[in-house]
Amino acid sequence: LSATPEIPKEDGRPKWDNKFQYILSCIGFAVGLGNVWRFPYLCQIHGGGAFLIPYFVALLFEGIPLLHLELALGQCLRKGSIGAWNTISPYLGGIGVGSWVVSVLVSLYYNTVLTWVMWYFINSFQEPLPWSLCPLNENRTGFNEECYESTAVNYFWYRKTLNVTPDITESGTLQWWLILCSAACWAIVYLCTIRGIETTGKAIYVTAIFPYLVLTIFLIQGLTLPGATDGLIYLFTPNLNTLKNPRVWLDAATQIFFSLSLAFGGLIAFASYNPTKNDCEKDAVMVAIVNSMTSLYASIPVFSVLGFKATTAYWDCLDRNIISIINEFDLPEESIMRQNYTSWISFLNTSYPEKIAGLKLKSCNLQEFLDQSVSGTGLAFIVFTQAIILMPGSQAWAILFFIMLFSLGLSSMFGNIEGVFTPLLELPIIPKSAPKELLSGIICLISFLIALCFTLGSGSYWIDVFDRYAGSVPLLVIAFFEVIGVAYIYKMKRFNKDVEWMTGRKPNLYWHITWRFISPLLLLIVFTAFVTLQMQKPPNYTAWNPKYEGFPMKEEKVYPPWVQAICVLLAALPCMCVPLVALFHLVKQKCRSKDPSFVPPEVFSCQGANS
Amino acid sequence: MLRALLLTLSVVAIAHAELCKPDAQNAFKVRISIKTALGDNAYAWDANEEYLFKAMVAFAMRRYSSKSTTQISNVLLCNVTDRVSFWFVVTDSSKNVTTVPGSEVEAAIRMNRNRINNAFLLSDKTLQFLKITSTLSPPVEPPTPAWLIVFGVVLCLIVAGIVFLIVSGIQKHKKKNKKSTERENLEEKVEVTLENGIPCEALDLKAGHINGVFAADDERFTSL
Numbered sequence: 001l002s003a004t005p006e007i008p009k010e011d012g013r014p015k016w017d018n019k020f021q022y023i024l025s026c027i028g029f030a031v032g033l034g035n036v037w038r039f040p041y042l043c044q045i046h047g048g049g050a051f052l053i054p055y056f057v058a059l060l061f062e063g064i065p066l067l068h069l070e071l072a073l074g075q076c077l078r079k080g081s082i083g084a085w086n087t088i089s090p091y092l093g094g095i096g097v098g099s100w101v102v103s104v105l106v107s108l109y110y111n112t113v114l115t116w117v118m119w120y121f122i123n124s125f126q127e128p129l130p131w132s133l134c135p136l137n138e139n140r141t142g143f144n145e146e147c148y149e150s151t152a153v154n155y156f157w158y159r160k161t162l163n164v165t166p167d168i169t170e171s172g173t174l175q176w177w178l179i180l181c182s183a184a185c186w187a188i189v190y191l192c193t194i195r196g197i198e199t200t201g202k203a204i205y206v207t208a209i210f211p212y213l214v215l216t217i218f219l220i221q222g223l224t225l226p227g228a229t230d231g232l233i234y235l236f237t238p239n240l241n242t243l244k245n246p247r248v249w250l251d252a253a254t255q256i257f258f259s260l261s262l263a264f265g266g267l268i269a270f271a272s273y274n275p276t277k278n279d280c281e282k283d284a285v286m287v288a289i290v291n292s293m294t295s296l297y298a299s300i301p302v303f304s305v306l307g308f309k310a311t312t313a314y315w316d317c318l319d320r321n322i323i324s325i326i327n328e329f330d331l332p333e334e335s336i337m338r339q340n341y342t343s344w345i346s347f348l349n350t351s352y353p354e355k356i357a358g359l360k361l362k363s364c365n366l367q368e369f370l371d372q373s374v375s376g377t378g379l380a381f382i383v384f385t386q387a388i389i390l391m392p393g394s395q396a397w398a399i400l401f402f403i404m405l406f407s408l409g410l411s412s413m414f415g416n417i418e419g420v421f422t423p424l425l426e427l428p429i430i431p432k433s434a435p436k437e438l439l440s441g442i443i444c445l446i447s448f449l450i451a452l453c454f455t456l457g458s459g460s461y462w463i464d465v466f467d468r469y470a471g472s473v474p475l476l477v478i479a480f481f482e483v484i485g486v487a488y489i490y491k492m493k494r495f496n497k498d499v500e501w502m503t504g505r506k507p508n509l510y511w512h513i514t515w516r517f518i519s520p521l522l523l524l525i526v527f528t529a530f531v532t533l534q535m536q537k538p539p540n541y542t543a544w545n546p547k548y549e550g551f552p553m554k555e556e557k558v559y560p561p562w563v564q565a566i567c568v569l570l571a572a573l574p575c576m577c578v579p580l581v582a583l584f585h586l587v588k589q590k591c592r593s594k595d596p597s598f599v600p601p602e603v604f605s606c607q608g609a610n611s
Numbered sequence: 612m613l614r615a616l617l618l619t620l621s622v623v624a625i626a627h628a629e630l631c632k633p634d635a636q637n638a639f640k641v642r643i644s645i646k647t648a649l650g651d652n653a654y655a656w657d658a659n660e661e662y663l664f665k666a667m668v669a670f671a672m673r674r675y676s677s678k679s680t681t682q683i684s685n686v687l688l689c690n691v692t693d694r695v696s697f698w699f700v701v702t703d704s705s706k707n708v709t710t711v712p713g714s715e716v717e718a719a720i721r722m723n724r725n726r727i728n729n730a731f732l733l734s735d736k737t738l739q740f741l742k743i744t745s746t747l748s749p750p751v752e753p754p755t756p757a758w759l760i761v762f763g764v765v766l767c768l769i770v771a772g773i774v775f776l777i778v779s780g781i782q783k784h785k786k787k788n789k790k791s792t793e794r795e796n797l798e799e800k801v802e803v804t805l806e807n808g809i810p811c812e813a814l815d816l817k818a819g820h821i822n823g824v825f826a827a828d829d830e831r832f833t834s835l
Contacts, residue, residue, distance in 0.1 A: 010788035122761040141744065180762060187769045194776050437780050463667040 011080060014197055015273050017311030023200045023283060025270050026071075028208035028411030030260050030291040033113065033380075036408065039491050040235065040261070040299035041375030047237055047242030052296075054243065055253035060291055062522050063256040065480055065514035068284035069486055070262060076498045076606035080264030080422030084272070085485070092485045094581030098425065098574040099265030103419035105470040105570065106264070108447055109463045111189065112454040113377070114409045115182045117402050119161055120381065122181075124398035130391045131156035134213045152554035153386045158544045161381070162484035165457035166545035168465075168558060172457015179455050181212060182351055183448060188410065190444040195436050196425075197273055200414045207411040211557035217299055218397075222304030224390070231307015234370045235299065247530070253526045258472070260291055263479040266415035270338045276606065279503045281511075302379075309387040310369035317364035323357050377460075380405060417443070461541060465559075469567045472576035473530065480523040481578050488514050498606035504594075539564060630688040630710055631700045637713040639720075641743040648737035656695045660731075661688055664699075667727045668720070671685060672711070675719035677833050717743050809833040 016022040024439035043051045077084040123130050134147035134155060142148065147155035158164050167173040192203040241246050261267065269281065300504045308440065315338060325348065336344045351358050376385050388397045421441060424430060430439065431445055454463055486495055500506045542554035559567065631638060641664075645653045653770040656662070664685040671744055672681040685704050691697040720727065720743055735745045 022684075116763075122758045122765065125761050126757045184766050184769060185764065187766070187773065191772045191776065193771055194773070195780065199776065234616075326694065327642065330694040330696055332693040332695075333644055435780065435784065437777055 004573060011219045013273065015275065017201055019278075020408050021204065022274060023196070023206045023286065024553060025200065025204050025284070025414065026267060026287045026409075028204050029266055029270070029288050029415030030287055030412075031208070031211070031294045031408065032257055032259075032261070032412035033296045033405060034255075035291070036298045036405070038375050039255060039295040039371055039380040040302045041379065042255055043235055043299055044303075044373045046245075047239035047249045049177070049238035050240045051240055051248065051252065053258065054249045054325065055292070057523075058249075058253040058256040059288060061514055061518050062253060062526075063260050063262075064285060064288045064509065065519045066262050066483065067260055067267070067288050067366065068216060068256075068511065069483065070267040071271040071280040071284050072495070072499050072502065075154065075274045075276060075278060076269035076274045078271060079426075080269045080426055081419065083426040084268055084422035088485065090491050090585045091582040092481070092489060092577060092578075093482050093585070094578035095478055095485060096265065096475060097581055098474065098481075098577040099263060099268075100420065100475050101425050101574040102478065103264050103266065103416050104447075105466060105574075107413065107416040107420060108451050109454060109470075110409065110413060111185050111447070112182065112463055114185045114413065114453055115178055115411065116161060116377070116381065118181045118185055119400035120385070121399065121406065124395055127395065128391060129385075129394055129398060130160070130395075133387050147233060148548045149546075151391075153382050154552065156385075157381045162460050163457055164425070164460055164544050164554075166543055166547065167557065168458050168461040168541065168543070168563060171352065174450070174452065175455050175457070175459075175593040178459075180451065182451060182455055186448040186451075187446050189413055189417060190441060192410070192413060193421065193440050193444075196421060196440070197270075197418070202537060204411060204414065207407040210407045211404045212294075212297075214400050215301060217300035217400065218404075219297075221391070221397070222301040222308070225304060227306035227308045227311025228304035229307065230311060230370065231303040231305070231367065232300065234307065235303040246608070247533075248468060250526060250529050250533070253522065254472070254530065256292075257479070257526070259295065259474065260288060261412065262416055263475040263482065264416060264419045266419035269418040270415070272422065276502055277504075279508070281499070281503050282575065302384075305384060305386075305387045309370070309383060309390070310366060312390050313369045313388075316366055317362055318372075321361045321364065324361060325356075328355060328359055351400075361430040373588045379456065392608075448559065461543070464541060465563065465567055466570065470574075473527070473571045476523060476527045476530065477575040478578070480520060480527065483520045483523065487520070492516060500608065501606055510546065514568055539567060630702060630708070631687040631698060633690055633698050635698070635700060635710075637710040637716065638698045638700045639699050639713070639716065639743065641697060642694065642741060643731070643733065643741040644737040644739075645695065647735050656691075662689070663730060664688070667689070667723075668699065668701060668716075670717040671723040671727065672716070675722055676715065713742075721745070786796050 016025075043049075073084055073088075077087050080088060080096075081099040082093065085096035086093040088232050131153045134143040134152045136142070137144050144155070145465075146159060147513045150158075152339050161178075163172065163175050191199075192207075274280075317337050318341055322338075322341060323343070325331070325336060326333065329348070331353075345356075384401065385398070388394050388401065417440075421440060424439065424443075427438070453459065456462075486492075492512070494514075495509055495515075538558050540556055543557050545551065545555045548555040628633075633640070643656065645656065662683070665683045665688065668686045669681045669683050672685075685702045686695050686697050686699060687702060701716050702709050703709050720740055724745060725737065725754065728734055731738055736787060
């Protein structure tokens with residue numbers, strides 16, 4: 001018998017070029033659009049600096065433990081989500097399937113958001129920017145009515161980009177310009193994921209690092225804008241009273257959870273390409289901290305710009321009032337300035353109250369403008385674009401901003417696509433000789449065809465549906481089962497031994513307590529609170545309807561029953577995979593146990609994979 | 612003689628005052644914002660500027676009706692405020708003490724708005740004729756929308772990248788296949804049969820092996 005020394009088996013699995021690529025991919029996956037447009041909004045509405053307290057508590061007790069769990073799992077088992085959970089126990093295979101389904105659903109609609117970003121990007125190469133002016137109406141006597149009543153920025157977003165219908169039931173037509181942009185976006189995704197991590201590993205150097213550069217540029221520019229300090233003070237002034245509201249804690253927990261992109265299966269896929277002897281504990285802590293720091297770092301330029309916008313709106317309001325007064329009283333120009341506006345107003349009010357009342361002046365209050373909080377697409381495509389028009393050199397700022405958003409979204413898409421791609425590669429139905437390029441091409445093509453639904457007139461309403469129902473509740477359920485599965489079915493002792501083998505040291509008490517008790521409990525509480533809050537009122541949405549009396553305010557509408565059924569389906573489908581697969585295996589086991597020649601499979605262990 | 616002159620002058624003055632007053636028939640209010648338009652280069656509004664204004668209106672009337680009867684003295688200004696705003700009317704020189712209909716004045720001003728604006732270095736917004744709306748000029752539309760051009764560039768780059776990666780992938784695959792078939796051919800040649808751990812080739816090449824076990828047996832037999 002040969003007496004060769006013990007060397008690890010070369011299993012032909014692709015691997016990262018270096019550790020930095022892997023860390024960067026995880027960070028890129030975690031850092032996404034939500035860090036820019038959801039975290040600052042939450043900070044603003046939940047008492048500024050005080051929000052950081054529940055945020056860091058959630059990070060410590062929910063974010064980091066779950067992240068470590070997923071990375072350790074992927075690294076030890078060296079398989080995608082479906083294969084990994086099947087290896088742990090066939091009854092838990094449903095968790096992997098559920099993760100896979102969620103990744104598919106999220107990839108579909110996430111790329112449509114990138115389509116919108118690309119549309120704005122390619123429109124930023126014009127002078128003047130198309131969202132700064134209203135188009136004229138038919139007989140050129142005035143501006144387009146819809147545009148005039150709302151603002152040019154709103155008009156460009158709702159009419160020229162989305163061409164939105166007034167109701168989710170009215171599908172409208174396919175918008176050809178969005179189809180073109182969607183094709184380009186899926187082509188970019190295909191280009192970067194064509195050979196799996198071989199190509200995404202190279203692309204991630206650009207897409208993960210570039211946003212930080214742009215954020216820094218915006219930070220420097222933002223701080224020089226007038227009114228930036230007002231915005232920052234407003235953002236960070238802590239209001240500790242808000243901590244008494246349980247809603248704040250719930251929002252912090254969900255934000256941490258979705259921000260770290262847990263339970264998608266993408267992190268498991270990334271970690272599975274690592275060598276097994278790798279310190280996943282340090283990686284997990286690093287990725288989580290970098291993600292949170294990025295959120296904080298991004299909120300500074302965002303709020304500088306929002307403060308600038310509020311100040312400019314306030315000055316515009318004042319100027320409009322000043323012009324009305326000067327015109328009415330025929331006072332010389334520049335006699336009333338912003339500084340002495342209030343003294344003049346009080347003087348005129350006492351001397352000519354009827355004339356002042358007749359002018360119908362709007363009350364200008366800076367606080368009111370700062371209070372207008374927006375998150376999500378509204379922040380990027382309406383508020384920020386309006387602020388960019390006011391900056392000198394708007395084209396350059398617009399181009400930089402939209403490339404940054406595109407990179408942020410693209411690096412998250414890599415993780416989503418890996419979460420779909422890696423488990424498929426391991427399925428026995430895919431022949432080993434099939435080139436990877438073909439598989440990734442088929443995935444991208446099918447996704448593009450399905451995502452055409454989102455380019456309809458009602459597409460943006462459907463994306464909201466997907467975002468609220470497919471990308472929220474199922475993740476909580478899957479993560480809960482993940483922690484329970486590892487802690488109580490795989491057994492904590494075995495997992496600790498595996499982690500010790502991989503990192504070289506035993507997991508300390510913090511990990512024990514969080515994995516066993518705190519994280520599952522926290523997830524359960526968050527899940528029940530989340531579902532209860534959703535159930536309290538019938539699910540509704542706001543629609544852009546030019547014929548609404550309160551236009552330009554958006555109209556509140558309730559989802560019709562068939563749409564509500566789809567919402568429930570989207571939320572339930574990934575969750576249902578867990579018990580369904582367990583049931584399927586139970587039935588298979590019952591049939592198999594009657595077969596006398598059946599040998600039960602070996603118990604799997606991390607170290608056993610490599611000896 | 613002097614009294615007659617004074618009388619005609621006062622009559623004219625009263626007539627003028629009646630023709631030009633705020634909200635009079637066929638009178639228009641003008642509002643000028645010099646400081647807003649020119650900032651530090653703003654000029655002061657004085658009698659000379661008023662004279663220029665009267666000249667421009669007379670010019671507009673002449674150009675519009677193409678009868679050269681309107682004189683500068685036909686344009687009357689009144690109620691000049693600090694804002695700067697004032698009212699003006701255009702009197703008809705042929706008929707005494709009447710004003711030219713407002714529609715004519717409006718049409719004339721509209722036709723020559725650009726010239727009037729430029730004379731004062733102002734724009735439609737800073738030299739406002741309050742009852743006369745200006746037609747807005749449409750934005751310049753290039754023949755192909757700009758975004759299509761950018762989109763074309765981006766798409767070409769992406770397609771070039773995809774084609775490059777696919778072609779390099781196919782080449783790598785072909786090379787790997789060639790290498791693996793070469794290696795297979797090599798292994799066939801080198802595939803040796805082993806007998807007791809000793810390759811048969813070695814046995815074939817060498818002229819036999821001396822087996823040490825039997826070598827000692829030779830001595831058992833006595834030599835002949």
